[in-house]
Amino acid sequence: MEMKNICGKIPLELHERVREEIERTESSTQKFIQQVIEEHFSGKGEMNMGTRTLAVQVSEELFGRLKAVVAKKGCKQKEFLIAVIEQAIRTAEAEWAQDSAESAAEAETGETETEEESSQPEETSDSESGVA
Secondary structure, three states: OOOOOOOOOOOHHHHHHHHHHHHHOOOOHHHHHHHHHHHHHHHHHHHOOOOOOOOOOOOHHHHHHHHHHHHHHOOOHHHHHHHHHHHHHHHHHHHHHHHHHHHHHHHHHOOOOOHHHHHOOOOOOHHHHOOO
8 A cells, every 4th residue: 555644733732642642552653643534534424423422541451451352353442342332232221121021011910019028928917827
């Protein structure tokens, strides 16, 4: 692939932030700039579709594990994280739907007893139990 050089002056504060990010991710200036430009152009269509940015801070250990998995899978970090989030949301929604269906079924059959109540033995009076 043929490569071309791109350069330009940016404010010192922004330059320092870029350098810190490059060092933190153990990348290079060339890779970083290429990634930013690719994300910019690939994100243009998404930005018009109401996307939001989600950012979280994680421990160094978790970040290293994430990087290792992403590298082994051969995908982009963004793609991997979106897939993980979507799967977790599908799982939670399925659990909620199941809980809702169970609650509706209990309401239809008139079973309003809680698990705690159903696990407790019924109390009987002495006269009912045959104790004198």
